[in-house]
Amino acid sequence: MGIKERHERDREAVRRGILDAARELFVNEGYHNVSIRKVAERIEYSPAAIYLYFPSKDDIFFALAEEGFRLLGDPSDLVNHERFATQAPLDRIRAIFWRVYEFSVEHPQYFALMFVDRSVPRITREYERFTFVRDMKSHIVEQIQVCIDATVFPATLDPTVACRLLIMAVLGVATMRLSDRLARAENADELARDVLNVMLAGLQTGIPLQSTVVECAIDETAPSAARVS
Amino acid sequence: MGIKERHERDREAVRRGILDAARELFVNEGYHNVSIRKVAERIEYSPAAIYLYFPSKDDIFFALAEEGFRLLGDPSDLVNHERFATQAPLDRIRAIFWRVYEFSVEHPQYFALMFVDRSVPRITREYERFTFVRDMKSHIVEQIQVCIDATVFPATLDPTVACRLLIMAVLGVATMRLSDRLARAENADELARDVLNVMLAGLQTGIPLQSTVVECAIDETAPSAARVS
């Protein structure tokens, strides 16, 4: 009874083909310049066929966003890297968030899809479901906790909040860079480094924060993305 | 010979009508949901007529971005407000950048158009030409200089760079909020306040910065936006 399995494999192969074609177009041309018709032409199927595998164009790019998070997550394996281990706790935090900025430079299309573009907003509601995204987050929070334990950061600091604040600051520079909002004379890398360093210095001062702990529990009541039945 | 003048007035009236219709649609529905056809229908003209007043859809929204900057600039007249004058120098800085965040909440569509959307990138290259934008910037830089003179910020701090860094940090929160990237449990206002305060605290520590002074001179060699002849 391996027929059903073969069918499933075939189906998965076509699905992956669609994703590969979409990714290639998407990385080279950006979300808005990729059309279903172009993807269809690339995989030598009719445009309508794609809708047998994905309910909408957005869902294709939702799947690509997952790829993006994996791509961003991988280098944070450098948490276990020996060079990383020898760094001072604060330098590790710096390295982690600098990595996020670097990712925005190396993979601008993925980055925009994951953090900026307002066309695929469902991404946010979904990506917390991926365990590896949650693992990434707790990895970072752990490292911040190391800093707190080493009295580099004040004991009053909530590592989850600190993580969020750092992400947002870095995201600001990345967004301006990506949306072409920097003057010719400005060096985005220097600005990113400065923003990151100023934030780290600010966190060390121990000024009181308002933000409360963010519960990262998965909301099981939230509707999942529609899937082809 | 007032006929030519009347013609010009009529022309300007239609132009303004297009902008008003576009703005109303745009503020309510967002850039991507506004089509030339909808604008045309609203002003009871044919879609083609719009192209006699604007060379492209983008140029309409470029004009709207100018409106946005005026909208953002006006409240910074509170620089001259008596309550503002009595505030401590650092609180003034805080108020100014908090105002930027508030603007992103009150006018999300304008904000996205001005700082986030990648669809109308020409905006950046152009808006520095508006003197009032430059006035805004120098206003802020002035206030930062007051902080430096009052030894709230270190003398080594470049106020232009500080302004830029603060803008980016605030922009990060605003972007995440607008692109719907915040978890349900997160309070954007609190995060914005924290990011701003952490940045201000960090700037006060006097850590060295890499970023160099940004020359805000207008680049006269840059091509201006195409205009209807």
Place this chain on the structure above:
DNA sequence: TTGATAATATGAACACCGTTCAGACTATGA
């Protein structure tokens, strides 16, 4: 082996989009 069934793929169409252009209309100045 035959025939019903379920899955898969497609062409054509729908309703949009930004933009262009030949031609109609109209007010103006000679």
Place this chain on the structure above:
DNA sequence: TCATAGTCTGAACGGTGTTCATATTATCAA
């Protein structure tokens, strides 16, 4: 009165995401 210049439009071009009846094909039960 008439040519002209300015204004406007209908129709079209080539594009978009998506839907659906239809055709093809592979599977499995009879």
